[in-house]
Amino acid sequence: MAKAKVNTDEKIEVTVEKRLKALYELQQIDTQIDKIKILRGELPLEVEDLEDEVEGLKTRLEKFKGESKEIEATITEKKNFIKDCEALVAKYEEQQNNVRNNREFESLSKEIEFQKLEIQLSEKRIKEAKFQITQKKEMIEEVESKLAERMGHLKSKKEELDEIITSTQKDEENLLKKSDKAQKQIEDRLLVAYKRIRNAAKNGLAVVTIERDACGGCFSKIPPQRQADVKLLKKVIVCEYCGRILVDPALVHAEVEA
């Protein structure tokens, strides 16, 4: 874009053009590094969510198993109780053979009837408990199969994450080397400004192109005169709203095509 004028201005033009191109190149490299960091930041979250889910399923499984055991204990208890009742019935029936009068016989009959009702009630409770156990078993099986499925998913996600971490680490190292190299092409004063703007910007962009008459960083309209100044390449110009360094897209897009 620099005009081939043979005068002292040309030196300045070329210098600013070179500076801006170097800054823009550095920005592209640093943006790629930012993207890798974001990608790596999101993946562990996915794994964490899965780990939480697996933990939750394990807890539910333990709870169901515990409840199942409690019901089993109730059944045993009721069975023992029935045995005691039966023993009492046998004892009372035995005693009925040796009663002295009708009143004693009737009294024992009532006891026997009472114990038999207790047995019936306990048998009913056992039946209910057995039904509950069947239900719990189904629930346990359901949770177990879901747990197995989620654990398998977690395992493959973890492997995927490890793979991505390894490969992005390589990419990141290469990019960091490129960034270092690119930084050496830029004078300290400008580099300090670049880093300061980049740190302050949420999206990490310190160097942006003008797109549709607006700043590519904050999207504020750039007045025509300022746009013309940017195109002139006489000095480094920043967006008056966000402070980002503005670059004429033609300057850097020509670079990409080349």
Ligand SMILES: [Zn+2]
């Ligand atoms: Zn701006």
